[in-house]
Amino acid sequence: MKPDTLPKCCIIGAGCSGIVTAKALAERGIPFDWFDMSDRIGGQWAFENPNGKSAAYRSLHIDTSKLQLQLSDFPMPADTPHYLHHTQVLAYLTAYVEHFGLSGKVQLNMEVTEANRDGQGTWQIRLGDGQTRSYDALFVCNGHHWDSRLPEPAYPGHFDGTQIHSHGYRDPFTPIDFRGKSVLVVGMGNSAMDIANELCPRHITTKLFVSTRRGAHIFPRFLLGKPADKGKLYPWLPLSLQRWVGRRIFHFAVGHMEDFGLPKPDHRVFEAHVSVSDTFPTLVASGDIEIRPGIRELDGDSVVFEDGRREKIDVIVWATGYKVSFPFFDPSFIAAPGNRLPLFKRVLKPGIPNLFFIALAQPSITLFALADRQAKWIAAYLSGEYALPDAEEQARTILADEKRHMARYYPSARHTMQLDQDIYFAELDSELRRGRKRARALGFGRTRLPVPSFARLEAASAVE
Numbered sequence: 159m160k161p162d163t164l165p166k167c168c169i170i171g172a173g174c175s176g177i178v179t180a181k182a183l184a185e186r187g188i189p190f191d192w193f194d195m196s197d198r199i200g201g202q203w204a205f206e207n208p209n210g211k212s213a214a215y216r217s218l219h220i221d222t223s224k225l226q227l228q229l230s231d232f233p234m235p236a237d238t239p240h241y242l243h244h245t246q247v248l249a250y251l252t253a254y255v256e257h258f259g260l261s262g263k264v265q266l267n268m269e270v271t272e273a274n275r276d277g278q279g280t281w282q283i284r285l286g287d288g289q290t291r292s293y294d295a296l297f298v299c300n301g302h303h304w305d306s307r308l309p310e311p312a313y314p315g316h317f318d319g320t321q322i323h324s325h326g327y328r329d330p331f332t333p334i335d336f337r338g339k340s341v342l343v344v345g346m347g348n349s350a351m352d353i354a355n356e357l358c359p360r361h362i363t364t365k366l367f368v369s370t371r372r373g374a375h376i377f378p379r380f381l382l383g384k385p386a387d388k389g390k391l392y393p394w395l396p397l398s399l400q401r402w403v404g405r406r407i408f409h410f411a412v413g414h415m416e417d418f419g420l421p422k423p424d425h426r427v428f429e430a431h432v433s434v435s436d437t438f439p440t441l442v443a444s445g446d447i448e449i450r451p452g453i454r455e456l457d458g459d460s461v462v463f464e465d466g467r468r469e470k471i472d473v474i475v476w477a478t479g480y481k482v483s484f485p486f487f488d489p490s491f492i493a494a495p496g497n498r499l500p501l502f503k504r505v506l507k508p509g510i511p512n513l514f515f516i517a518l519a520q521p522s523i524t525l526f527a528l529a530d531r532q533a534k535w536i537a538a539y540l541s542g543e544y545a546l547p548d549a550e551e552q553a554r555t556i557l558a559d560e561k562r563h564m565a566r567y568y569p570s571a572r573h574t575m576q577l578d579q580d581i582y583f584a585e586l587d588s589e590l591r592r593g594r595k596r597a598r599a600l601g602f603g604r605t606r607l608p609v610p611s612f613a614r615l616e617a618a619s620a621v622e
Contacts, residue, residue: 164188165294165512165540168283170270170486173201175517175529176299177251178229181258182533186541191291195269199255201301203248206328211304213349216329217356218244221348221434222524223385229530232257240385273486279512295512295540298484299529302497302518302575305481309344315456317474324349324477330362339363339472342461344453346370347431347572350477351438358446367469368442369461371452373415373423374433381411386434387523401428418443421451429566431520431576479572482518498574500560502552503586505532509549520572521579528579531586544593545600559585 167183169176172194183190194201196209205214219241220227227242228234232254238246255261269286273296276282281293306323320334324345330336341363343354350368358366377386405427416422418439423430441447451464462468482494492499492507501507504519514536517529538544546552564576 166190166292167295167297167540168270168273168281168291168293169193169297169299170273171201171299171301172196172199172264172266173203173299173301174251174526175301175533176201176264176297177255177260178526178530179297179299179516179533179536180260180263181254182530182537183540184258184260184263186537188537188540190263190297191293192264193268193270193285194264194266195286197267199264199266200248200251202303203244203251205244205248211301213303213325214244215327215349215353215356216332218352220244220247221379222526223379223387225385226387226523227526229254229526241379270486274488275491275510275513281512295514297533297536298513298515299517300484302482303480305483306476307479307481308476309453309478313453313456315462316458317456317461317471318458319471320473322473322475324353324475325480327353327475330357334473336363336473337361340365340367340470341473341475342367342369342450342469342471343475343477344369345477345479346374346433347477347479348433348435350475351376351433351435353475353477354447355435355437355441358441360446365448365469366446367448367450367471369450369453369463370421372425373421374430375408375415375423375427376412376420376433376435376439377408378412378436379434380436381407404428412439415439420449430570431567431572432522482575496574497572500556502546502556503532503535503559503589504575504577504582505536506546506552508552508556511546518575519577520575521577521582523579528577528582531583535586535590538590539593543597544590545596546593547596 164187167188167190169179169190169192172192176192176194177199180190180192196204196207198204198207200207202212203214204212205216206212221241223240224234224238224242234250242250270283271286272284274282281296282290283293283296284290304325306325308323322334326333336357341357343350343366346368354366354368357363380386408427419442420439438447442449450467450469454462454464457468459470460468461471482497482499484492487493499518501515501518505514505516507513516532517525519528521528535544539546563578563582567576
């Protein structure tokens with residue numbers, strides 16, 4: 159497809175997903191404008207990002223090993239540690255941007271305030287400086303770990319102490335001085351355990367409680383001397399055998415959670431998004447962290463738990479996850495109630511062929527590789543190399559994919575976007591091959607397509 163027939167694109171966000179999207183478009187010569195509301199790139203990995211969207215805390219290390227985290231076309235240096243600190247993740251993303259000549263392509267300090275699709279299918283993008291620009295395609299790369307979710311409905315009663323969501327936590331002294339206080343962390347995901355680990359030494363808090371409604375299987379970062387990567391095994395093994403082997407390795411190397419004084423999980427290993435911590439179970443077993451069940455009510459200076467126990471609490475840290483939200487869309491057009499937004503291959507909404515959500519998923523291993531694969535797939539689509547199936551097939555595929563990827567997880571807002579990474583990548587490769595055949599049958603790539611090209615693409619994709 160010639161450059162003057164390529165669609166003009168808009169990218170919202172300059173975190174990892176926005177960065178790999180810009181690279182995928184640039185290497186195919188697809189024109190784009192790229193915006194981020196911050197004064198820097200990195201999104202979630204830019205500690206104390208002035209846009210207020212980063213949840214990184216000072217001690218944060220990523221729980222994915224470097225071999226899984228690194229992008230396929232930009233290996234990490236050999237001396238990179240197995241598990242990176244957040245500053246090292248940001249340095250890697252910055253080096254990636256510089257290496258591929260993307261630094262001058264992003265417009266910083268520019269918020270996208272509205273995104274509307276007009277009657278011709280063209281995107282009208284309103285920016286923070288008041289101007290409106292038109293685009294043929296829109297990439298949503300704004301992340302899904304920034305809009306804090308609190309328990310709904312709220313617990314009965316009231317709490318007189320200090321409350322903070324884990325998104326706002328930075329260290330034991332910022333934004334709250336936790337020294338000498340009785341602290342309750344609510345939740346047992348990765349952030350909850352990291353924060354509890356950091357606060358529990360007796361020279362920081364006087365008491366540290368963790369409230370959880372259900373148990374979790376907690377993976378260490380290393381199993382049998384190798385990076386565990388959340389139980390990743392050989393992808394060529396049948397999935398059922400992978401899980402069977404993984405469960406046995408886990409119980410052999412780690413043990414059972416109740417042996418540490420943790421609640422017995424009500425699900426098997428790999429039936430929840432994996433929690434990772436080297437120290438949390440040991441700190442519970444040592445008595446430095448006290449586990450409590452779910453909350454029954456808040457009562458002034460105390461919290462009453464479901465088992466009837468009452469504890470005086472000074473600070474509550476709500477590590478209760480995030481809402482998936484898009485402040486630039488009209489909620490009547492695009493929304494994700496209960497964090498659910500069904501998408502074809504976790505990227506496209508049937509009937510809107512020029513809107514792409516990159517890395518809006520919860521893969522079993524890492525968002526980095528997922529975003530990279532998705533961005534390259536859509537770049538092939540925009541260049542005319544790939545054609546979509548019709549909307550009905552997309553809808554059928556969504557149902558089949560959700561059953562395949564999500565059925566084994568217990569119902570939760572945490573599990574509305576789960577993907578088994580290796581299976582997803584194989585499926586995406588298969589879909590790309592099928593789409594290339596469709597594109598050749600339709601003459602894409604050989605025929606000039608008018609700009610905006612999506613009127614024809616939308617009609618043509620209905621022909622199989």
